[in-house]
Amino acid sequence: METYSVLRDLCIIIVFGKAFGILARKLRAPQVVGEIIAGLVIGPCVLGIVQQTDFLSVMAEIGVILLMFSAGLETSIQDLKRTGIIAFLIACAGVLVPLIGGTLLYEAFYGFSPWGSENFLKAMMIGCIMTATSVSITVRALQELGHLKGIVGTTIMSAAIIDDVIGIIVLTVVLGFKDPSANIGRTCLMTVLFFVLALVLGYAIFRIFKAFDEHYLHTRRVPILGLALCMFMAYVAEHYFGVADITGAYLAGIILSSIKDADYIAEKMDINSYMLFGPIFFASIGLKTDITGLTPAILIFCVCFVLVAMVTKIIGCGLMARVFHFHWNESLKIGIGMMTRGEVALIVAQKGLAVGLLDSTYFTAVILLIVCSSILTPVLLKLLYARYPDNTEHLEGRYSNEPAQQNT
Amino acid sequence: METYSVLRDLCIIIVFGKAFGILARKLRAPQVVGEIIAGLVIGPCVLGIVQQTDFLSVMAEIGVILLMFSAGLETSIQDLKRTGIIAFLIACAGVLVPLIGGTLLYEAFYGFSPWGSENFLKAMMIGCIMTATSVSITVRALQELGHLKGIVGTTIMSAAIIDDVIGIIVLTVVLGFKDPSANIGRTCLMTVLFFVLALVLGYAIFRIFKAFDEHYLHTRRVPILGLALCMFMAYVAEHYFGVADITGAYLAGIILSSIKDADYIAEKMDINSYMLFGPIFFASIGLKTDITGLTPAILIFCVCFVLVAMVTKIIGCGLMARVFHFHWNESLKIGIGMMTRGEVALIVAQKGLAVGLLDSTYFTAVILLIVCSSILTPVLLKLLYARYPDNTEHLEGRYSNEPAQQNT
Secondary structure: OOHHHHHHHHHHHHHHHHHHHHHHHHOOOOHHHHHHHHHHHHOOOOOOOOOOOHHHHHHHHHHHHHHHHHHHHHOOHHHHHHHHHHHHHHHHHHHHHHHHHHHHHHHHHHOOOOOOOHHHHHHHHHHHHHHOOOHHHHHHHHHHHOOOOOHHHHHHHHHHHHHHHHHHHHHHHHHHHHOOOOOHHHHHHHHHHHHHHHHHHHHHHHHHHHHHHHHOOOOOHHHHHHHHHHHHHHHHHHHHHOOOHHHHHHHHHHHHOOOOOHHHHHHHHHHHHHHHHHHHHHHHHHHHOOOOOOOHHHHHHHHHHHHHHHHHHHHHHHHHHHHOOOOHHHHHHHHHHOOOOOHHHHHHHHHHHHHOOOOHHHHHHHHHHHHHHHHHHHHHHHHHHHHOOOOOHHHOOOOOOOHHHOOO | OOHHHHHHHHHHHHHHHHHHHHHHHHOOOOHHHHHHHHHHHHOOOOOOOOOOOHHHHHHHHHHHHHHHHHHHHHOOHHHHHHHHHHHHHHHHHHHHHHHHHHHHHHHHHHOOOOOOOHHHHHHHHHHHHHHOOOHHHHHHHHHHHOOOOOHHHHHHHHHHHHHHHHHHHHHHHHHHHHOOOOOHHHHHHHHHHHHHHHHHHHHHHHHHHHHHHHHOOOOOHHHHHHHHHHHHHHHHHHHHHOOOHHHHHHHHHHHHOOOOOHHHHHHHHHHHHHHHHHHHHHHHHHHHOOOOOOOHHHHHHHHHHHHHHHHHHHHHHHHHHHHOOOOHHHHHHHHHHOOOOOHHHHHHHHHHHHOOOOOHHHHHHHHHHHHHHHHHHHHHHHHHHHHOOOOOHHHOOOOOOOHHHOOO
């Protein structure tokens, strides 16, 4: 492989990614949509000036791992505890309903298959893609509206974070089933073992990094060793437990999320991400998207996929919120707030592609889902908040032990 | 290629690189020495737990390109103009004497060869490695002594910057000769053409980025587009002009060195460098270092190489400084200040290895040179400044048109 042809590819990816990213933002869409479209444009679909290479694939995988590590770092264990059980149950409903909805959708289109068969796993993979809410897009939407810190906002945030974790566990289990040598029991056992190890080892590592807080705050060694931990956990997860490498990276992030330098590490990771690895990852999604196989039947599937993904999330989260005494309008806000999909859906889809449980044709559906949900959520939330301003006094006391902290 | 074995390699490189880097600093050696030793330790020489792969090679090459881009960004065109012709001539002498010294050394060991022959080019490659002073190590040494801004300090800095440029031009010419299809005239013509293009295109690009200063100061797009420019120049240099890609990256840095956001770009590049690409680059030097072929004869060559490289630099720079009315002790300070070698020597050596003009055995000599010069320079400068404090009144007026600015 000629090194300088890599330079050419990288230059094109960076320039197109940034240009389309800026364009997307001008059209009020998330920048990530622009970066994916850039990949579509420079890839085989349109211009064909960049080909997917081994090098780009590995870089994209590292990009995903860095993204998940960042997501883990930004997870606030404090917030998770504070919003507690309600957010957890909303997240569960928000994972379960789309998972079932996606699975049924696939089976409705391509026939029902018995539990555990290849086709059933493919159906579940479609469900898996629908599970994870995109935290970043949700945060941006709520920040713009100034409702990130209210009870509804905090619940959405916590539930979005928890549903990432549940979504990844579900993905891990589904991916584990794909391995022919593994049986269901062994997969579950290995997954549980990995999480137990991560908990024990994670606590030890957390104590070591915590000790760094005293002497090495804001020194280079903290983010560097953090990155090493991310690589280590990703490797151990995949190599020794058959758990997805992104799960390991995400847990590495959570382990370090409570040290003083967590933001500092996240900032350094973000720079690595947005400069090079992020654009490569998002562009490589576009590079992989295959529209030559896009028949009218698949197109209809795509449209149904988007509708099912959005509606099941609203129903799952909204109904569960209603059960816990949120008003109808608040429940709707929570449901719509949870509707956005983003990087994680792509990551799950890429994993599915890598293990052969997803055809690259369906990337179009995922991209369509991200574009639609990312544009619709901020618009709908804005309308809802304009029509029904925040009035959550009826929830105080019921919702949290520390109501005084809600508005900080 | 399994992605997760890449994660394992990266984790090992990061952890060992950082550990040995910290160890090196504790022993008052530059951190880069530790990172190289880390590569030696984990590579085939000692532990053999990481193998050089295609992926790591490309990452290392990108690492070099980022380093050279950073070096270009930190170049102050203002400083270059201010210290002017004297620093330029000192730099010329500081390139020419080691170049001749290195060439003669190789020929003394392995026999004289006619001009333009393969062996003559190999001899010149040894000379090339000796040419470039390491700006970063020089800066660090002078900063620690508090003499970075004096006349002697400024002259060393300017000369070190200029000798990088001259050294790279010499390298470019030598590498051009290696290409069998090229003749000397064509190589020189293409090199000149590239520099002319870089000047014209560079000015246009500079104006565009200058316009960004108004509206987009400290926005992400500036470093991202800067990185794209770096990749673009590196690619164009290598692909269309047969000029080394690092030359293109370095010029891209110089083009952007005068925009307001130059430091901002450099900061973002440094994060990319020190987190991942830098450690991979320095470790890959260690991974490539081959001591199995280290015979006593080569060992003697290594020792001579180090002595010649240090002495020729002191003689070349010191004598030229003396010609321009610096005192003997000041001339010696300049000569010793210019003696440090670092990344650039490794970069040149790696280029030589890539085109087959250098045997990997000689990396040992380069590493020895970096270690010796990096340790000796600060020590000798400290002794000299203690014995002969700065007294450069005799140079005022002679040395610069703007003496008032000298002590700012």
